Amino acid sequence: xRCEFSLTWKQRLIVVAAAALIxxxxxxxxxxxxxxxxxxxxxxxxxxxxxxxxxxxxxxxVETAYVIGPGDLLAxxxxxxxxxxxxxxxxxxxxxxxxxVGEIQASGLTPDLLQVSISKKLNEFVRDPAVTVAVEEMNxxxxxxxxxxxxxxxxxxIRPTSVLDALAQAGGFRDFAKVKKIYVLRKTSAGGxxxxxxxxxxxxxxxxxxxxxxxxxxxxxxxx
Numbered sequence: 001x002r003c004e005f006s007l008t009w010k011q012r013l014i015v016v017a018a019a020a021l022i023x024x025x026x027x028x029x030x031x032x033x034x035x036x037x038x039x040x041x042x043x044x045x046x047x048x049x050x051x052x053x054x055x056x057x058x059x060x061x062v063e064t065a066y067v068i069g070p071g072d073l074l075a076x077x078x079x080x081x082x083x084x085x086x087x088x089x090x091x092x093x094x095x096x097x098x099x100x101v102g103e104i105q106a107s108g109l110t111p112d113l114l115q116v117s118i119s120k121k122l123n124e125f126v127r128d129p130a131v132t133v134a135v136e137e138m139n140x141x142x143x144x145x146x147x148x149x150x151x152x153x154x155x156x157x158i159r160p161t162s163v164l165d166a167l168a169q170a171g172g173f174r175d176f177a178k179v180k181k182i183y184v185l186r187k188t189s190a191g192g193x194x195x196x197x198x199x200x201x202x203x204x205x206x207x208x209x210x211x212x213x214x215x216x217x218x219x220x221x222x223x224x
Contacts, residue, residue, distance in 0.1 A: 065110040066158055069140025069217075070094055074106065074114075078122065079130035087136055100125045111135060143215045145170035147223035148177035162212045163198050166221050178224040184213065185220040 068074070070092045078084040088096045094107025101121035106114050111133040122129040138156040143166060146152050150171030161169075163184060173179060179200035187193050198221075202208045215221070 065112065066135060066138065067141070068106050068109055068111065068114060068135065070107055071139035072106075072135055073137035073139065074111075075134045075136045076118065077132045077134075078118075078126070081122075081126055081129065084122070084126075090140070107140075141217040143217065144220040145223070146220060148174040149223050150174060157215060157217050161215045163215065163221055164203070164212055166215055167200075167223070170221075173223065181224050183222050184215070185222055186216065187218050 068090060070090050072090045074088050074090065074096065076085060076088055076098065083099050084101075088098065090096055090106045094105060095103045096106045097103050098118065098121075101118065104114070104117055104121060109117065115131050115133040118133065119129050119131045122131065138158060141157040142154050143157050143161070144152075144154050145166050149167065150173070152170060155166065155169050163182070167173070167182075180202075182198040182200055184196040184198060185193050186196060196211070196213055198211050198213075199208055203212050
C-alpha cells in the first residue's frame with residue numbers, strides 16, 4: 001500500500017508539473033502573439049500616418065489625355081484609304097486640312113476626340129471609316145529647363161509635371177548649381193513674366209512644398 005501511495009503521489013507531481021509547463025508555454029505564446037499584434041498595429045498606424053501626410057503634402061497627380069495644339073504634327077491613318085492617310089501639321093489657327101473632308105478643328109481636342117470628328121466627316125464619303133490619330137510631334141505644349149543642369153533644353157509637357165519632375169527630366173544638377181536659388185519664369189497674360197522661387201534644399205526636406213508648382217506650357221525653369 002505504501003508503494004502504491006508513493007507511486008500515485010509521483011504521478012500526481014508529474015501531472016502537476018506538466019500542467020504548469022503547458023500553462024506557462026501557453027501564456028508565453030499568448031504574450032508573444034499579443035506583442036506581435038501590437039507591434040503590427042503600430043506599424044500599420046505609422047504607415048497610415050505617413051501615407052496621409054504624403055498625400056496631404058504631395059497629392060497624387062492623375063495623368064490627363066494630351067490636348068492637341070498649334071504646331072503639333074499628327075499622324076492620321078484611315079484604313080484602306082491611303083489618300084487620307086498621312087502626317088498633318090496643326091496650323092496656327094488650330095485647324096488641319098484633309099483630303100475629302102477639308103478643314104477640321106484639331107486644337108483643343110484630344111486625339112480620341114479628333115478621331116471621332118474625322119470619322120463623322122468621312123462618313124459622307126467612306127463607309128464605316130476606321131480612323132486612328134496619333135501625335136507624332138508635341139510642339140504646342142513645351143517647357144524649358146536652362147542653366148546648371150546636365151541636359152538643358154526644351155521638353156514636351158505631356159502630363160502634369162512639377163518643378164522636381166522637370167529637374168529630373170533634365171538629368172539633375174551640375175556641380176556648381178545654386179540649388180537654393182532656382183526659379184520658374186512664367187509668362188503672364190499682360191505680356192510680362194513673373195518669377196516663382198524654388199529652393200531645392202528646403203523642398204526636398206519637406207518644407208515649402210507649395211513651391212513645387214505644376215508647370216504650364218511656356219514655363220522656363222532656371223537653375224543658376
